[in-house]
Amino acid sequence: MAILVDHTTRVLIQGVGRAGIFHAEQCLNYGTKVVAGVTPKKKENLPFPLFTTVAEAKKATGCDTSLLFVPAPRAAEAILEAEAASISLIICITEGIPNQDMLRVHRVLKQSKTKLIGPNCPGVMAPGVAKLGIMPDYIYRPGCVGIVSRSGTLGYEAAWQITQLGLGQSTCVGIGGDPLIGTSFLEVIELFEADPQTEAILLVGEVGGEEEEIAAEWIREHSVKPVVAFIAGACSPIDRRMGHAGAMMSRGYGACREKIEALKEAGVLIAPTASDMGKRIKYAIERRS
Amino acid sequence: MHLYEYQAMAILNEYGIGSAKAVVVSSLDEVDCALRELGSSKLWVKAQVPTGERAKAGAVALASSSAEAKSLVEEMLHKVVVTEQTGKKGATAKRVLLAIAEQVESEFYLAATIDWHRRCSVLLFSAQGGTEVEKRSILKIDADFNRCLSGEKKALIARFMGWSGAIATAGEQIVTNLMRAFNECDASLIEINPLALSEDRLIALDAKMTIDENALFRQPRIANLCQEAHPSVEEAKARAINISYIPLEGTIGCIVNGAGLAMATVDMIKHYGGRAANFLDIGGGAIHTKIAESFTLLKSLPIRVVLLNIFGGITDCVALAKAVVESQPSTPLIIRMEGTNAKEGREILKKSDLTLLFTSSLAEAVKKAVAVESGYFS
Numbered sequence: 001m002a003i004l005v006d007h008t009t010r011v012l013i014q015g016v017g018r019a020g021i022f023h024a025e026q027c028l029n030y031g032t033k034v035v036a037g038v039t040p041k042k043k044e045n046l047p048f049p050l051f052t053t054v055a056e057a058k059k060a061t062g063c064d065t066s067l068l069f070v071p072a073p074r075a076a077e078a079i080l081e082a083e084a085a086s087i088s089l090i091i092c093i094t095e096g097i098p099n100q101d102m103l104r105v106h107r108v109l110k111q112s113k114t115k116l117i118g119p120n121c122p123g124v125m126a127p128g129v130a131k132l133g134i135m136p137d138y139i140y141r142p143g144c145v146g147i148v149s150r151s152g153t154l155g156y157e158a159a160w161q162i163t164q165l166g167l168g169q170s171t172c173v174g175i176g177g178d179p180l181i182g183t184s185f186l187e188v189i190e191l192f193e194a195d196p197q198t199e200a201i202l203l204v205g206e207v208g209g210e211e212e213e214i215a216a217e218w219i220r221e222h223s224v225k226p227v228v229a230f231i232a233g234a235c236s237p238i239d240r241r242m243g244h245a246g247a248m249m250s251r252g253y254g255a256c257r258e259k260i261e262a263l264k265e266a267g268v269l270i271a272p273t274a275s276d277m278g279k280r281i282k283y284a285i286e287r288r289s
Numbered sequence: 290m291h292l293y294e295y296q297a298m299a300i301l302n303e304y305g306i307g308s309a310k311a312v313v314v315s316s317l318d319e320v321d322c323a324l325r326e327l328g329s330s331k332l333w334v335k336a337q338v339p340t341g342e343r344a345k346a347g348a349v350a351l352a353s354s355s356a357e358a359k360s361l362v363e364e365m366l367h368k369v370v371v372t373e374q375t376g377k378k379g380a381t382a383k384r385v386l387l388a389i390a391e392q393v394e395s396e397f398y399l400a401a402t403i404d405w406h407r408r409c410s411v412l413l414f415s416a417q418g419g420t421e422v423e424k425r426s427i428l429k430i431d432a433d434f435n436r437c438l439s440g441e442k443k444a445l446i447a448r449f450m451g452w453s454g455a456i457a458t459a460g461e462q463i464v465t466n467l468m469r470a471f472n473e474c475d476a477s478l479i480e481i482n483p484l485a486l487s488e489d490r491l492i493a494l495d496a497k498m499t500i501d502e503n504a505l506f507r508q509p510r511i512a513n514l515c516q517e518a519h520p521s522v523e524e525a526k527a528r529a530i531n532i533s534y535i536p537l538e539g540t541i542g543c544i545v546n547g548a549g550l551a552m553a554t555v556d557m558i559k560h561y562g563g564r565a566a567n568f569l570d571i572g573g574g575a576i577h578t579k580i581a582e583s584f585t586l587l588k589s590l591p592i593r594v595v596l597l598n599i600f601g602g603i604t605d606c607v608a609l610a611k612a613v614v615e616s617q618p619s620t621p622l623i624i625r626m627e628g629t630n631a632k633e634g635r636e637i638l639k640k641s642d643l644t645l646l647f648t649s650s651l652a653e654a655v656k657k658a659v660a661v662e663s664g665y666f667s
Contacts, residue, residue: 072503072506073506073507096503097503098475098504098507099475099477099501099503100501103403103409107409122602136601136602136629136631139627151547151549151550152547152549152602153545153547153550153600154550154553155549156602156627156628157553177548177549180405180408204549207552209406210406214406232549232550232552232553232556233549233552233556234559235555235559235565236552236555236568245400245402245478245480248413248427272560273553273560274553274556274557275557275650275651
């Protein structure tokens with residue numbers, strides 16, 4: 001089935017610079033319906049029509065999903081423009097968006113139906129269905145494992161291991177490396193649990209924040225499908241310098257060990273190193289059947 | 290990016306949040322002049338290092354005479370301060386702040402920061418500031434810092450803090466100024482601990498300010514302040530071209546694309562019994578400069594082998610391979626290269642005259658690197 005995207009998804013490219021054009025063409029080659037681009041500048045010879053606003057693009061092409069490459073200083077503005085034009089899903093590849101800008105985006109999204117993936121993410125890949133992002137496509141094949149990852153390249157590593165073991169992926173979602181991302185582990189896992197194509201879920205997390213712990217709580221209460229996790233950063237020092245304020249607001253400092261404990265208590269299988277992700281998920285699937 | 294106390298205080302002063310009179314010195318020669326300017330012999334002497342818990346580490350002390358102040362400055366200046374937050378390496382105090390020790394009747398805690406999980410800005414209050422404040426009763430208020438606080442919230446704050454009359458008015462103004470400073474400086478944290486009641490004034494006796502690095506492009510003045518706060522020349526150079534670099538203690542050099550994969554690589558090296566010399570994430574984009582700079586950075590470490598772990602998505606392995614060849618690294622390279630144009634990238638590397646070993650899996654690459662480090666492989 002794939003989550004978030006399917007073969008009818010109509011994609012708009014926001015930010016038609018060199019990166020935007022290159023990746024839009026890669027997505028088109030994969031079979032994704034890239035139907036429009038939005039840019040203030042005039043450009044020639046692109047395989048999709050260009051518009052100056054998202055609203056115009058939507059009216060002319062019926063695009064429902066935006067793949068956003070607008071540079072950091074203006075990316076939040078572009079996200080808000082897409083939301084105002086009722087784009088249902090925005091996938092923001094751009095990294096380096098200031099926190100304050102993202103806080104403004106979140107204030108709007110809290111009252112909106114628009115979903116945001118990212119920022120600072122590689123995008124969403126539904127093998128054999130649609131590619132909305134910057135990932136290398138040869139590493140994926142259609143299958144039953146849902147992957148959700150904070151890290152881009154570690155997410156590719158996970159997919160490649162799974163493909164090499166003869167399995168495949170239902171959907172791979174890069175939620176992004178920033179703290180103020182639009183969609184959390186929890187939200188994606190909920191979608192995977194409800195998706196008939198997904199039989200097992202791989203969570204690729206890392207030190208910092210508490211998203212993994214929050215997902216673990218939900219998994220403990222609600223998960224039916226096997227979940228495997230790998231958490232990067234066992235050797236990374238945690239940033240204690242948020243000091244009192246940090247301690248006042250979160251349950252811990254976001255250390256690896258705490259995340260792994262919380263996930264284990266929720267019945268999640270842990271991959272001990274990054275090279276064990278594929279093997280662990282294969283084991284989890286076989287154990288289940 | 291963490292600012293020094295004296296920098297944070299200067300910014301707060303600009304935003305109408307007062308502090309005790311203070312002078313910062315960076316050499317012993319400046320102390321006499323500072324003492325004259327301050328005109329008081331009861332002084333707080335504070336090493337300027339970007340960490341909390343300075344008092345525990347002896348980096349903050351009270352002087353009751355000029356002579357004592359001078360000797361404390363001498364003790365602290367250019368010395369390394371080690372706290373739980375700095376880690377073993379510690380931080381060097383390039384400057385010491387001398388501040389008049391004001392009479393303090395009570396100490397409060399006030400902070401503006403971001404609740405990352407709930408994706409909103411918050412104000413934090415405690416009526417009992419000072420150490421271990423997180424164990425006391427805390428008031429947390431969600432607020433859009435672009436808007437004025439409602440009358441209700443203001444009353445709640447005053448009640449919680451035990452402020453009334455003129456103090457409540459002053460406190461309210463400080464909170465307003467704090468929110469404005471937070472917004473205009475693109476802060477992620479401004480913490481005033483303690484905010485002291487001293488002779489009917491509320492003044493900041495210590496301040497911590499963390500600036501959002503993603504916003505430095507639109508904060509030129511603050512970006513200059515931040516320049517000074519870098520841990521080392523190498524790390525500063527790396528940051529300038531968007532490489533994340535942290536030296537560690539081992540002899541296996543790492544060059545990886547992506548922070549998660551880079552951390553996982555360091556973890557795996559440890560798992561297989563080796564020691565990484567560094568964490569290094571080259572990120573995406575401008576590959577040529579980044580690769581050249583990465584090898585330069587690694588030259589400053591006692592490296593026996595370099596593990597190049599690349600999974601190219603946005604990164605083109607051909608461009609990366611060419612950059613590696615041009616950099617002419619002298620240390621043996623263990624290469625694991627997958628992703629966009631990986632095959633072509635590997636071909637380019639094979640044709641070069643570099644000492645290389647290709648591996649097809651991450652585990653194999655790490656195990657080989659560990660073997661070379663321990664000398665079982667030549």
